[in-house]
Amino acid sequence: MRPFFRQLLWLTLALPLLSHAIEEQHVRDKAHTVYGLYLTPFEAYNMKIQQADQVLLVDVRTRPELKYVGAGTVIDANIPSRFLRTDFAWSERSQTYRTTQNDHFVADMEKLLQVKNADKNTPIILMCTSGSRVPSLAKKLQAAGFTTVYSLYQGFEGIKHKDGVSKGWRTVDGWKNAGLPWSYKLNKQAMYFNFDSTQTGASD
16 A cells, blocks of 8 residues: 555544543653643644644744754644754754753743634643653643643654664654654744744744
């Protein structure tokens, strides 16, 4: 069966099943959130398709990640949890460029609610690369009064392969590996400049 038709079959079979949260015992400890609500990529996609504007799917990766790695076509917003630094600071531990925290993430999320005519009781699904950025963000949102925040477990790219020739590659699960809709062409209405609460147009 061709990949396209195989993906279509999976989506057809999955759509009637409204999402059910993953039990926390099946989630890696470092990905646990204060809400204890987790969805697989298929479950998150189903929830978004079936409930439309009644649930908000938010990608919290940096803007360069969306540009060069791609993004889900059904996301409501990209609100980065971190920004690339402009001084090109380097992390020896991670062997990559350092980032800085988005100190107004909660205010950006509140602006998203205004734009979407939603409120803090609206279910929100947060998606990062693999699920590891969501716990700290969920804690901030809970403190700010957001009542229902899901973590898209496995994230957009998935989990790193632990051995073999693919060791270190994100080939295990995740939105892209599941064959869910994504593109390098980004939806302008879902981009960060629409939700930047500071209106500074800060670049990363």
